[in-house]
Amino acid sequence: MTDDPAANLGFPVEVGRIEKELGKLWESIGDKTRASLINLAIYTESAAGVARNTDLISQIASEHACRAILIYARPEAPERGVRAWINAHCHAANKKEFCSEQITFQIDGDSPSALTNVVFAHLDSDLPLCFWWQGPFREPLDPRFWTWIDRLIFDSNAWDDPATQFGLVQKIAHLGDARTVLCDLNWTRLLSLRQGLAHFFDNACALPSLRRIDRVEITHAPGARTSAILLLGWLAHQLGWTLDSVLGRHAFRDRNHAEITFSLEEARGACISKCRLTAGESEFTLDRSAQGEFYHASMHGPECGESSQLLPAGRDRIHETLLMELSRAGKHPLYLKALSTVTPLLA
Amino acid sequence: MSTAKATNPLREGLLSRSAPEPCSLVIFGATGDLTHRKLVPALYNLAADGALPPSISVVGFARREKTDEQFRTELEEAARKFSRQKINDDLWANFSGGIYYHRSEFTNLEGYESLARRLDELDAQRGTRGNRLFYLSAGPDQFPVILENLRKSGLNQAREGSWSRVIVEKPFGIDLPSAIALNDMVEGSFAERDTFRIDHYLGKETAQNIMVLRFANAIFEQVWNARYLHHVQITASEPLGVEGRAGYYDKSGAMRDMVQNHLLQLLCLTAMEPPTDLTADAIRDEKVKVLRSLRPLTGPDVARHVVRARYAAGSVNGKDVVGYLDEANIPADSQTETYVALEAHIDNWRWAGVPFFIRVGKRLPKAATEIALHFKSVPPVLFAQTGDAIDDNVLVIRIQPDEGVSLRMSAKLPGSALRIEPVKMDFHYGTSFGKATPEAYERLLLDAMAGDATLFARRDEVEQAWKFVDAIRAAWDSGEGGPVVSYAAGTWGPDEADALVQASGATWRRL
Structure with a gap:
């Protein structure tokens, strides 16, 4: 070229x-x-x-x-x-x-x-x-340009400086009449994972555990830390957790001020290869092999016993992620909310 | 009923429909064609899309001796053949682990009692929480004994916090009295809210799109009435003959097989008023109003407004085919119709004076199901001197195949002369949205697991439709309704059907 x-x-x-x-x-x-x-x-x-x-x-x-x-x-x-x-x-x-x-x-x-x-x-x-x-997004942001876009697509996994770039994204979201739908392919990539986690708690016996989660473990690929943080942000926002940062140590607090610890581990493999939620004696795990098309979804605990299921994991190839985004239409009302819950972790 | 959807905060923004709930799906007639071709492929596709509930067991109930493993192997072969998505071995292994076979005669109460014990065990093993979905996929003559034994064994009774539902496949009776009897029998075992009567046409994407097209586009609903429309044509054609269904078809005929259910359902979706909301009963209330407003066709009116015909020998897809009376297992004195064309009128303010022409037939030139709304002509003032006949606008909703919507309108031919030609604006689901649309059974099974009856026929809909159809059949039986005429296989039907629409200044669409 x-x-x-x-x-x-x-x-x-x-x-x-x-x-x-x-x-x-x-x-x-x-x-x-x-x-x-x-x-x-x-x-x-x-x-x-x-x-x-x-x-x-x-x-x-x-x-x-x-x-x-x-x-x-x-x-x-x-x-x-x-x-x-x-x-x-x-x-x-x-x-x-x-x-x-x-x-x-x-x-x-x-x-x-x-x-x-x-x-x-x-x-x-x-x-x-x-x-x-x-x-990269750069200032100044011309409203005449950005507000004409119906769906602004970007991939926060590709950013060197996610904290600054997310800040600019939030500014774009508030330009003009703010009709632009923000479509972070990183958020789209998490769709199967979010559906898989939600799937556990469609089961009425598992639902009470959602309010008792005390630990979140996420394993992500090198360079996919923002994906893991966005996933954490989504969980935190949906479950009403707030981020508590003391002397560089981060943890969440639920509505009763109980602590929820978390770990983000890096390992070669899928963008997010594992996510485990622990609630006392109950565990809910989505596990995916490097080339696997499915998450192995397993749960065990006193309320529901043991069960496992395969759930679609989607694919990480970029054109498939983009197609998924284009096919879903609609807005992403939770995206900015999830993001704002975990902003300090982006630094 | 579980309230998982309402209380699972992780579902927010992920699901715009009711969530299916953990359950055991029991299929009566599990060794039949429907289970192999449609139900199990549909369930597998739902598993591949991650759409099944967190726990599900599928139990086949049939007479033949078979182990769970043999049943799974048979279903795997069928799924590999008929599934719209390629079978993934790991996923099949995971999915089929929840498939079981229960051998019993339909008439044997003990078989149901042992089924109940087995379902309890599966609840404990698989977390299906006592929810039961019974699918009557056996012949309709078996429905009474199955329903009776479900009741006697207590399987129709849901425990506290659980549900027990039944899915009934068509035909919903063979006339109004038998439909009432069947509905009474179903009602004796299951409440109406737990009864799901499947008409798979309603599960098709394009059928669902009719409401969106009408009520989400200001441009269409404004002209969707007698002021602007000249007539409506609803067509369901197929090149197939009776194939292996001679026994069933000769007792049924096109009127019972297609008009009473599929085509009247399409007519309802086309003609109904906007519902108050999108709940099942609000939509079905409006559909029933259309059926109640259908002008009855009785006595000699039937001869004037209904044409019945059967195919004679002809040629289809380059092959010579025999006439209906020469098909295997068809009695020589059969009076069964393989083709029906009728003119219906809906006596309400919106549709006064607009004929709805319905035609359905076997051994027609091609497979097509569509609804065509023909607009009135423009006044012959401005362009009369061109000498060109101006074609009327036609809005076509194609149900199958090649689902989509097209609009025919007139345009000026390029050049210095004023010449007018029809052009077509065409929307194809396949090319616009690319990905394969789900099979109707996928959507319908999921809806039944979620307790959403919107796309299922309600008792009063079924009975009203039979009332309309029975009056026509009574006229046929009495001789007042005109004879069975014939048409050559591979043509678009008899001359009498052409005359029927020509009397209203219309012609059948060339599909």
Whole structure:
């Protein structure tokens, strides 16, 4: 991309003629059907990210027809300029071929206004804008840009400085009329785990134990500490725990001021390979092998006896996580609440 | 009833429906086709999606001698063949560990008593908490004895804090008196709130989407009435003949097999008023009002508004096929219809004067189920001089296959001349939402475990539908309702059906 970005990005086009050239592209590909449910914009500052994201868009388009806008920004480039390419991703479904279009921009130089313009000028009208921001968030945050986004996607696992970045995310959440839905792929990744933990307590005999949890143990992959912290935050918020930090030692207190200790252990394997909740003599464990598609969910204790079950663990591959996020729609009302419960742990 | 959903704080934001509760699912007729093709694959898919309750046991109840292990092996083969998701060996092993086989004659009370003891043991072992879900998947002639023995053995009685429910497969009787008798019999063992009558059409995503389309889109509901609509067509066609069901089908016919249940349910969803809320009874109340408003078709009216027909020899999918009367095990003097077209009217303010044309048939050119709302024509003023006939707008809800919604409208052909052609806006579930939609039985089993009866037929719905159908059948039996006409297999039905819609200025849709 740095020298010849045209390699797999389709046809280079003049920025002012993109829609016309797209029209020609559709004429040239015959009786295939153009389909689009969303505008999917992706912002990256990584040259390697261009090819990776083009592959990802192709995978996403097979299940989620979209107009994809890939933006490769080079804020450090000495001269300002914008280049563009167009491409189509076609997939067979129900004996027909359906195609999604991709517009790729390379934006050179530090030019937030160019970014705003190329995005807004090339949206498929009336369709929601899902924007995956793969770069770091930076101030100043322009409300005219961020509040136009319907679903702002990011991955807090990729951040070097989660405390600062989460702070900026919370600012974005409060810009303008705050209709933007924040979609942290790290939160999405935890969905199967949260469902698995909730599943234990759908059992009426296990439910009382939820109020007596005294220990949480989480094992996470290297680099996935924020995932573990978000999971802790969700548990704490839902169960009414508050974080108690004394001389660098952290623990939670429940509504009766009883202490809940926790441990975050790092081990190679799945993003979260194990989560165990202990409530007196009762234990509830979700355990996942490195390549496993399922959590082994086991519980034992005096109230419910012993039982075990396999529950879907989802997959950690990024396109599957993104597809899951795009398929679920709706808001994530608990995300910021969970986050604010454990903010001190992010430092 | 457990209140797990209401009190489990970890469920907040994760589930927008009632949570299924731990239970034992007992399938009567467990060695039959439905269990193998639909029920067990559905349960496996629910397990793969993590949607089953925390504890569940599945107990097959049937006459043949079999061990638990043999039963599991048979079901595994079926699941590998019919499941929409690939079978994962680990998951199957985990899931099938909760499958058991209970051998007994349906008539043998001791078999039910030993079942009760076994279910108690499973409760203790697996934490199913005394909740029982009985699935009547046997032939309808077996329902009375099964229900009777469930009652005698006390299995219909839930213990304190538990529930006992029954799922009844169609047919819900063969006419109104038999439906009343069956409903009375079910009611003798289970309360209406614990009775779940399955019409699998209601479990289909597109059937569920009808309410969303109507009531979550301002654009449609405003024009969903007699002021804007000319007529409605509801079609269920299939290229198949009677296949291996000659014995059943010849006693049933298209009217009982399809119209009384599936098609009248689709008509209700299309025509009902907005319910007060989304609870089961609020929705079913509105559906019953539609059935009550259906203008009865009786006596000579049946000959004018209903066409019955059976297929003659013809060609389907490039193969010659025999006529209905030449099918194996069909009596030569059979009067059974394989095709019905009828014109129904709903006598209420919303639908006054709008005919609902229903057609259903076997050995038609292709498989399709859909609802088409045909709008009235625009006044012939502005574009009359073009000489082009302007096609009316049609909104089509495709139930199966290729689920989706399309809208036909008119557009100007490009060029200097003013020429008008119909174009179609098309929404396909498959391409829009990608992932495979769950099978109807997955949703319905889960709903029954959660006690949500929204997608199941209520007693009064079933009986009202029979009342409408019985009047037509009575006219047929008396000779006032017109003869059984014939159509060549592989065509879209008899000429008489075309004449039926033409009398209202309509034509059948070309699917």
